[in-house]
Amino acid sequence: MPDAPVTPVVRIQAEEFDLAAEAAALSRDRRDVGAVVTFSGICRDDAGTLAALELEHYPGMAEAEIMRIARQAAERWPLTGLTAIHRHGRIAPGENIVLVVAASAHRQAAFEAASFLMDFLKTRAPFWKKEHRRDGTEGGWVEARDADDHAASRWASGDQPAEIKS
Template identity: 80%
Template sequence: MTATDPVIRVQREDFDIAAESARLTQGRSDVGAVVTFAGLCRDEGGTLAALELEHYPGMAEAEITRIAKQAAERWPVTGLTVIHRFGKIAPGENIVLVVASSAHRQAAFDAASFLMDFLKTRAPFWKKEHRKDGTTGEWVEAKDADDKAAERW
């Protein structure tokens, strides 16, 4: 494996999926698979105006780095990128990006899936809903299904 260190970014700005994907393949010919996962903000049946993402600065980067290093130890990936946004995000906008590259597809699929399952349950981010009727909605509750998804690894 010739993996470079995972690239982890926690930022307010949007990201460019195509550019991030290209960065893991540029200048090399040993990559046979690139998996990208983007998580977007849903409008929840037209009721949601925006999500507000709060994060724990410092620990967010540290925890994502720990998860990415585990993925890099477990699968023969050639590159990993994780970008997680914070701040106010409108329906249709990007929230999170995971890019995994490898010689063969299975490692890239598995590493990307593992990263997302553990980001959901271990990365210190919290979503608050802002409703279209002008009210500030609730903090999004953690789902048991997300814990179960992380347990399967």
């Protein structure tokens, strides 16, 4: 009988996170981990006009939705660990926004689980982003992107949990 899925770690916080420490925590003192895959999303400023992004979330609901998605990843792939951290509040260009760390005995499972979780964080997690510009004006709320929905749609398949099917 296969091992039970791991219990993911999900945190929503205003504080910065330490990517290396979070990745190390999933493999420390373990001999069954063959791969640790990390994804960190960083606030960018393509146009050179952004002072900060303000990320708002619905407390309780955001954690529950991320945990729901993370549990689906843990059920779908043979993981030894899974962590998702999403920041909220005011985040300047160059600062971290989100971190996904997936650990497994094999690299493919870790890559796919991290990609799956990120795709659904972008489309399903209840966060709202508002742009604050360097000139003191607000750029307004950032709209969802069709490309993010398209990326998430690649996971729709017959063997996928029903909650993810669109």
